[in-house]
Amino acid sequence: MRDGLSIDGLRVVYPGGRGAGPVVAVDGVGLGIPSGRITALLGASGSGKSSLLRAVAGLEPVAAGTIRWDGRDVVATPVHKRGFGLMFQEGQLFPFRDVAGNVGYGLTGMTRAQRARRVAEMLELVGLPGYAARPITTLSGGQAQRVALARALAPRPRLLLLDEPLSALDRALREQLAGDLRAILTEQGTTALYVTHDQDEAMTVADEVGVMEAGRLSRLAAPEALWADPGSVGVAAFLGFSPILVREEAEALGWGSLLDAGRPGARAGGGAGVGLALAPGALSIVGPQEGAPGADGTGGRGCAELPGASGTVLARRVRRGGVEVDVSLDVPGGRAVVAAGVSGGDGAANGVGERVRLGLDASRTAIIEF
Numbered sequence: 001m002r003d004g005l006s007i008d009g010l011r012v013v014y015p016g017g018r019g020a021g022p023v024v025a026v027d028g029v030g031l032g033i034p035s036g037r038i039t040a041l042l043g044a045s046g047s048g049k050s051s052l053l054r055a056v057a058g059l060e061p062v063a064a065g066t067i068r069w070d071g072r073d074v075v076a077t078p079v080h081k082r083g084f085g086l087m088f089q090e091g092q093l094f095p096f097r098d099v100a101g102n103v104g105y106g107l108t109g110m111t112r113a114q115r116a117r118r119v120a121e122m123l124e125l126v127g128l129p130g131y132a133a134r135p136i137t138t139l140s141g142g143q144a145q146r147v148a149l150a151r152a153l154a155p156r157p158r159l160l161l162l163d164e165p166l167s168a169l170d171r172a173l174r175e176q177l178a179g180d181l182r183a184i185l186t187e188q189g190t191t192a193l194y195v196t197h198d199q200d201e202a203m204t205v206a207d208e209v210g211v212m213e214a215g216r217l218s219r220l221a222a223p224e225a226l227w228a229d230p231g232s233v234g235v236a237a238f239l240g241f242s243p244i245l246v247r248e249e250a251e252a253l254g255w256g257s258l259l260d261a262g263r264p265g266a267r268a269g270g271g272a273g274v275g276l277a278l279a280p281g282a283l284s285i286v287g288p289q290e291g292a293p294g295a296d297g298t299g300g301r302g303c304a305e306l307p308g309a310s311g312t313v314l315a316r317r318v319r320r321g322g323v324e325v326d327v328s329l330d331v332p333g334g335r336a337v338v339a340a341g342v343s344g345g346d347g348a349a350n351g352v353g354e355r356v357r358l359g360l361d362a363s364r365t366a367i368i369e370f
Ligand SMILES: Nc1ncnc2c1ncn2[C@@H]1O[C@H](COP(=O)(O)OP(=O)(O)OP(=O)(O)O)[C@@H](O)[C@H]1O
Pocket: 014, 015, 023, 024, 025, 043, 044, 045, 046, 047, 048, 049, 050, 051, 052, 197
């Protein structure tokens, strides 16, 4: 028997509308979440994240596969008997009850005093002590989601299912609440499945992050392991690795040694079918092409023997206070290779059309299998 959630061969299929064939939203997914751990699911829109979560909740019929809690299949168990808590993006609070009425809603079999105590405890936990009597309509978006979390956690669910819980909030609030959410869930020892399309949020909240593509779970790993070894082109591209170089291109740039065995992702027998993926921040401008530090020497941080690269700036923008550029790299071989989201350095040479020299941080590269 395995503790916690264990999903095997899960399929969710929707009937097609008006002459269209059925839609396979979840296609044979296996996933385990040990008790007390948090797993986040990432993936492009339509990749099946919500369908998987909703099937676990009991809100979508299961076409095939099993969903077990502590080894017991719950597929035939109705939603309200699974003992799972739910939290969605927004619009889930009862507007005609106050905060306490919402948080205490799922607390059955308790005296009034016990319920009031639990509500107060939950409001304290989510950082809203003293809010019990507040009307729901007076809360900000962030406060409303804190109340929704308090309500979901109040009955001590065995598993908490969160579907894009922070997506309606602005970025700064999302970042703060993601950190708070992790602290709250880990403090409570809550087992959780967390669906989001925001990778920063997923990596902040979860112990393990899964990436879904077209109904399948392509990769499941701890955040650092996912960055070190995304596994496939699809997952790497989703995470924002750019560019993803084929072996010949990596070798032409003098970076072939990074494809050698002994690094994560370098699997036995991996030969021509591997390439080098550059994570965001792997490349940065070290100066203009001529006469710049590193122009004819090394440009690599963390791997001094690696040569830098050169290219032409295609686009420039300001991101989070820093300049970011897209650069067309000079790579022999004919394919146009664009590095998107390169750090613009000190701003001396990052205008559109300028020739620049780039340094590579080897620690931010990964080996990819094609
Ligand atoms: N009720 C439904 N009826 C028919 N098809 C559906 C239904 N719900 C979802 N789908 C389809 O199933 C696929 C997976 O959708 P799902 O909402 O699970 O993806 P998702 O990864 O959560 O996307 P998003 O991030 O946009 O919410 C999509 O092709 C979607 O169009």
